[in-house]
Amino acid sequence: MTQAQTKVKKPRGKARLLENKCIACGARCQSVCPVNAIDMNDAGEPVVLAEKCIGCVKCIKICPATALEMFYTAEELKILEQMSAAATSEEEFDEEADALARKLAAYRGVWVFVEQTGGTPARVSWELLGVGAQLAATLGVELCALVIGDGVEHICVEAFAHGAAKVYLLDAPVYGNYRTEAYLEACCHLIAKYRPEVILMGATGMGRDLAGAVATRVGTGLTADCTGLGIDAKRNLMQTRPAFGGNIMATIMCDKFRPQMATVRPNVMPMPERHEGATGVIVREGFTVPEESILTKVIEIIYDAGGKSHVDITGADFIVSGGRGMMGPENFAILQELAEELGGVVGASRSAVDAGWMPGDRQVGQTGKTVRPKIYIACGISGAIQHLVGMQDSDMVIAINRDRQAPIFEVATYGIVGDLFQVIPAITGRIRQLKQQRSGHQD
Ligand SMILES: Cc1cc2nc3c(=O)[nH]c(=O)nc-3n(C[C@H](O)[C@H](O)[C@H](O)COP(=O)(O)OP(=O)(O)OC[C@H]3O[C@@H](n4cnc5c(N)ncnc54)[C@H](O)[C@@H]3O)c2cc1C
Ligand code: SF4
Numbered sequence: 263m264t265q266a267q268t269k270v271k272k273p274r275g276k277a278r279l280l281e282n283k284c285i286a287c288g289a290r291c292q293s294v295c296p297v298n299a300i301d302m303n304d305a306g307e308p309v310v311l312a313e314k315c316i317g318c319v320k321c322i323k324i325c326p327a328t329a330l331e332m333f334y335t336a337e338e339l340k341i342l343e344q345m346s347a348a349a350t351s352e353e354e355f356d357e358e359a360d361a362l363a364r365k366l367a368a369y370r371g372v373w374v375f376v377e378q379t380g381g382t383p384a385r386v387s388w389e390l391l392g393v394g395a396q397l398a399a400t401l402g403v404e405l406c407a408l409v410i411g412d413g414v415e416h417i418c419v420e421a422f423a424h425g426a427a428k429v430y431l432l433d434a435p436v437y438g439n440y441r442t443e444a445y446l447e448a449c450c451h452l453i454a455k456y457r458p459e460v461i462l463m464g465a466t467g468m469g470r471d472l473a474g475a476v477a478t479r480v481g482t483g484l485t486a487d488c489t490g491l492g493i494d495a496k497r498n499l500m501q502t503r504p505a506f507g508g509n510i511m512a513t514i515m516c517d518k519f520r521p522q523m524a525t526v527r528p529n530v531m532p533m534p535e536r537h538e539g540a541t542g543v544i545v546r547e548g549f550t551v552p553e554e555s556i557l558t559k560v561i562e563i564i565y566d567a568g569g570k571s572h573v574d575i576t577g578a579d580f581i582v583s584g585g586r587g588m589m590g591p592e593n594f595a596i597l598q599e600l601a602e603e604l605g606g607v608v609g610a611s612r613s614a615v616d617a618g619w620m621p622g623d624r625q626v627g628q629t630g631k632t633v634r635p636k637i638y639i640a641c642g643i644s645g646a647i648q649h650l651v652g653m654q655d656s657d658m659v660i661a662i663n664r665d666r667q668a669p670i671f672e673v674a675t676y677g678i679v680g681d682l683f684q685v686i687p688a689i690t691g692r693i694r695q696l697k698q699q700r701s702g703h704q705d
């Protein structure tokens with residue numbers, strides 16, 4: 263282009279809503295808009311203010327229902343066409359872009375690191391195979407699992423049952439107990455040899471430790487605690503996670519390096535269907551690390567038996583959670599009663615935990631646990647975004663709050679506006695009554 267030529271600005275278009283597609287997910291589109299160009303109507307659907315929209319496409323990327331699209335005027339479309347034609351001829355001479363494209367193209371495949379302790383795989387690994395399958399299908403590549411341990415071949419069968427087409431297996435005594443050095447060397451060896459384009463790990467103690475070490479060693483990007491994963495038109499992994507204290511969702515991409523690495527917390531992704539008897543290819547790798555080169559020695563593993571008060575809320579089907587509206591620790595007894603009737607457990611908001619009313623392992627949310635129960639009952643919880651990200655994927659949410667404007671009602675399947683000190687005992691009493699009636703019928 264000569265200096266005399268005026269540079270035409272690339273049209274960015276405006277976002278617009280597609281008819282009948284919005285599922286009123288809780289205004290995710292509005293929450294990511296950097297210029298407040300989205301209002302929500304009474305039906306919970308967005309109204310895009312075209313005069314404010316800058317065409318950043320953030321709302322389109324975040325929408326779980328692909329309910330938004332970019333709209334260009336006929337004139338803008340014409341400019342885009344001209345630019346694309348010009349770009350095609352320019353690209354022919356863009357050596358840098360060409361070299362980058364060739365570098366990225368050398369990496370193919372989606373890998374999931376299957377975390378195991380003592381031969382027992384972590385559930386999050388199968389959740390990752392579920393989302394990994396979608397990514398692999400979009401990319402048109404294989405979904406592979408990475409199994410490292412000692413005497414862990416049986417895990418390959420489970421990996422196939424949960425969707426893996428291939429398993430890279432490193433089975434040797436040196437990998438018996440997780441140690442960063444050994445697993446790091448093993449992962450880096452496999453990455454150098456097979457070049458995957460995406461690697462997913464659980465955002466657990468082990469996954470966080472290993473992912474950070476691997477990303478640093480291979481010189482690539484890592485996005486921790488993703489809540490959404492997708493693929494863009496250029497095969498980049500779109501990694502969505504809360505940012506700025508959870509007040510906005512950021513979509514992060516690693517467009518110049520491979521592999522693209524992400525961690526995801528347990529219960530964030532749905533569990534894929536298990537296909538009994540599914541088979542695949544096991545690639546046995548003989549690579550080991552000399553024991554004497556590893557500084558860390560595992561003397562004993564002491565499992566957290568947890569004591570009486572320890573409860574794993576992440577695996578519960580029914581959770582009754584209390585917030586600041588509970589007014590004090592003694593009032594959690596009414597939640598415990600309801601939880602016991604349902605066969606569930608008691609959770610809490612961060613405010614309740616910070617106040618010392620409930621232990622930290624009961625906290626639900628961004629800095630607590632992510633849960634996906636069949637029923638989540640939120641009692642006296644306002645519904646701050648940091649709490650919602652930890653429970654909004656529950657099958658059913660029942661919210662009890664005396665403030666009808668409380669944001670928790672935006673994600674609730676059923677909302678009860680009222681005083682929880684009246685509502686909860688009434689629900690518990692009714693459940694007991696129904697149980698008694700049922701047992702009476704059976705006698
Ligand atoms: C970086 C960061 C991370 C965070 N991580 C988390 C997290 O992991 N989890 C989390 O929960 N929060 C987290 N928070 C805090 C979050 O922003 C909120 O402050 C917190 O969730 C509020 O807790 P709450 O809903 O219990 O309290 P409040 O917001 O005070 O709400 C109390 C609610 O109780 C209702 N209420 C009061 N009395 C009654 C009654 N008698 N009957 C019925 N309803 C009643 C009120 O109407 C109100 O809606 C985080 C914040 C930051 C900045
Ligand atoms: S495209 Fe960007 S600026 Fe426009 S409405 Fe969506 S998020 Fe807001």
Ligand code: SF4
Nearest residue numbers: 284285287291325329
């Ligand atoms: S993100 Fe999508 S589904 Fe959610 S409110 Fe916006 S348009 Fe509707």
